[in-house]
Amino acid sequence: MGTMTNLTAADGHRFEAYIAEPKTAAKGGLVVIQEIFGVNNHMKSVCDGFAADGYYCVAPALFDRIQRGVDLGYSPEDIAKGRELRGKMNWTDCMRDVTTAVAAAGAAGRVGITGYCYGGGVTWLAAAIVPGLSASVGYYGGPWAELIDNAPQCPALLHFGAKDAMIPVTLAQTMKAKHPTITTHIYDADHGFNCDQRPVYDGYAAALARRRTLAFFDAIL
Numbered sequence: 001m002g003t004m005t006n007l008t009a010a011d012g013h014r015f016e017a018y019i020a021e022p023k024t025a026a027k028g029g030l031v032v033i034q035e036i037f038g039v040n041n042h043m044k045s046v047c048d049g050f051a052a053d054g055y056y057c058v059a060p061a062l063f064d065r066i067q068r069g070v071d072l073g074y075s076p077e078d079i080a081k082g083r084e085l086r087g088k089m090n091w092t093d094c095m096r097d098v099t100t101a102v103a104a105a106g107a108a109g110r111v112g113i114t115g116y117c118y119g120g121g122v123t124w125l126a127a128a129i130v131p132g133l134s135a136s137v138g139y140y141g142g143p144w145a146e147l148i149d150n151a152p153q154c155p156a157l158l159h160f161g162a163k164d165a166m167i168p169v170t171l172a173q174t175m176k177a178k179h180p181t182i183t184t185h186i187y188d189a190d191h192g193f194n195c196d197q198r199p200v201y202d203g204y205a206a207a208l209a210r211r212r213t214l215a216f217f218d219a220i221l
Contacts, residue, residue: 029105033115
C-alpha cells in the first residue's frame with residue numbers, strides 16, 4: 001500500500017499525490033493519471049500493482065485544482081460529478097501538476113506515464129509537451145480526438161476498446177496515420193475495460209493490455 005503526500009506545482013498550487021514504492025530497487029518512475037473519478041481506490045490499486053512490478057509510482061490528484069479529496073465511485077451520480085469536475089479543468093494547470101509529478105517520479109530514474117480515459121488524454125498531451133518523459137501509455141483516452149494534433153516526443157502506446165461508444169475505433173487508424181511511430185492495440189472490450197470495479201471490466205483485455213504496457217515500459221525505462 002502506498003501513501004498520500006503533498007506536491008507543489010510551479011505556480012505554488014499544493015496538491016495531493018499517491019505514492020507507491022517498490023520493495024526492491026526501482027526500475028524507473030511512473031506517473032499514473034486518474035480517470036474522472038479522482039485518485040480513488042481503483043487508481044491506488046493500479047499504482048500498487050505497478051509498484052509490485054518494480055516501478056516508483058506517483059498519481060497526482062489533478063482535481064485538487066477544483067475540489068480537494070475527490071474519491072468517486074461509479075454510480076450515475078458519481079459519473080455526473082466526475083464529468084462536472086473534468087469540465088472545470090484546463091490543460092495549462094493540468095500540465096503544471098503533471099510536470100511536478102514527473103519531477104517527483106524522476107527520483108527513481110527514467111520516467112514513463114500512463115492514464116485512463118481523461119487520464120489517457122492527459123497522458124497524450126504530457127508526452128507532447130512535458131519534459132522528462134521517456135515513454136507514454138494511454139488507455140481509451142476521451143480527449144484524444146481533441147488533442148490529436150499534439151505529437152508525442154517519446155515512444156507512445158495507445159489501448160482502444162472496439163465496443164467503446166465514446167471513442168470510435170476509427171480514431172486508432174487516424175492517430176496512427178497522423179503519428180506513424182505510435183503503437184496502437186484494439187481489444188474486443190468496452191470503454192473502461194481495465195477497471196475491475198465496473199461492469200464493463202474485461203479481465204482478458206485488461207490482462208493483455210497490462211502485459212503489453214509492462215513490456216513497453218520495461219523495454220524503455
